[in-house]
Amino acid sequence: MTSTADRATDHALPYRHYDxxxxxxxxxxxxxxxxSFGLASRLLAAPVRRxxxxxxxxxxxxxxxxxxxxxxxxVDQRRAALDALExxxxxxxxxxxSSNLVVHAFARxxxxxxxxxxxxxxxxxxxxxxxxxxxxxxxxxATYIYGSAEVVGLMCVHAFLADEPHRKARYDQLAPGARRLxxxxxxxxxxxxxxxxxxxxxxxYLVGLDPKRPSAEAWHxxxxxxxxxxxxxxxxxxLLPSGTRVAxxxxxxxxxxxxxxLRAVAPEDACRSRVRVPGPAKARIAGAAALRRGQPRRVxx
Numbered sequence: 001m002t003s004t005a006d007r008a009t010d011h012a013l014p015y016r017h018y019d020x021x022x023x024x025x026x027x028x029x030x031x032x033x034x035x036s037f038g039l040a041s042r043l044l045a046a047p048v049r050r051x052x053x054x055x056x057x058x059x060x061x062x063x064x065x066x067x068x069x070x071x072x073x074x075v076d077q078r079r080a081a082l083d084a085l086e087x088x089x090x091x092x093x094x095x096x097x098s099s100n101l102v103v104h105a106f107a108r109x110x111x112x113x114x115x116x117x118x119x120x121x122x123x124x125x126x127x128x129x130x131x132x133x134x135x136x137x138x139x140x141x142a143t144y145i146y147g148s149a150e151v152v153g154l155m156c157v158h159a160f161l162a163d164e165p166h167r168k169a170r171y172d173q174l175a176p177g178a179r180r181l182x183x184x185x186x187x188x189x190x191x192x193x194x195x196x197x198x199x200x201x202x203x204x205y206l207v208g209l210d211p212k213r214p215s216a217e218a219w220h221x222x223x224x225x226x227x228x229x230x231x232x233x234x235x236x237x238x239l240l241p242s243g244t245r246v247a248x249x250x251x252x253x254x255x256x257x258x259x260x261x262l263r264a265v266a267p268e269d270a271c272r273s274r275v276r277v278p279g280p281a282k283a284r285i286a287g288a289a290a291l292r293r294g295q296p297r298r299v300x301x
Contacts, residue, residue: 019104022108043286047163067201089106089107093115113161115158119155126145146179149185150178157175161174177233188258188262190205192262226259250285253285253289262275
């Protein structure tokens with residue numbers, strides 16, 4: 001004889017299966033697109049790792065719409081696709097479900113952790129800026145970095161604190177460091193991708209740094225700015241929940257290593273070839289972060 005509880009469980013199973021497929025899809029996205037972030041995320045406790053994967057997958061899909069158009073796809077068509085993704089996302093954050101697997105996974109995380117449109121709307125606005133801005137000034141760059149990177153760090157803080165008491169006070173405590181870390185990641189990627197952004201996408205992000213004639217002074221000025229971001233961010237890492245510290249520390253230290261390598265190359269060489277951290281070095285950095293129990297490598301700023 002089947003009990004009422006068993007019938008309720010059986011009735012819920014199809015929905016749970018769809019949820020699991022959506023979250024497996026999000027995990028596949030991060031494995032396919034990001035080696036550094038993917039490595040660091042594997043150091044998170046399992047429930048938080050799931051939510052971070054769900055966040056990253058939505059971010060990645062939006063980025064692909066903007067940066068990897070299909071042959072013959074116009075700017076207006078990409079804008080329409082991005083608008084549709086934003087509409088799907090916000091609808092799913094309200095209803096809890098979507099026929100888009102990545103959106104469904106993100107919405108589950110958003111509803112579970114308290115992510116709302118105060119963070120998703122600036123993200124989509126920054127993605128839209130990539131369809132409209134070829135050259136940034138200081139103000140537009142600050143707006144772009146906030147929406148494209150800092151809010152992603154803030155979404156992750158929501159995921160980190162989902163099961164903690166006093167979440168609002170803890171979020172306020174951790175938010176400045178999360179923003180600085182997100183900004184550092186974005187600026188480092190701007191430097192790594194400066195050649196491709198300029199030649200292939202026609203974009204110029206970093207104010208004062210000419211991709212065609214990058215001066216050493218401007219190059220190192222941006223690296224000094226990045227070091228300040230990393231230095232401020234590292235102060236917040238020991239304040240994170242214990243199940244997240246090693247992963248965030250590893251991500252911080254991987255990007256600090258990238259910054260060090262960017263300092264060691266001539267700017268014109270970096271414009272021709274993307275600076276990377278080899279796989280064995282990444283593994284060593286992640287292992288060292290684990291041995292230090294999440295205490296980040298000091299950055300000279």
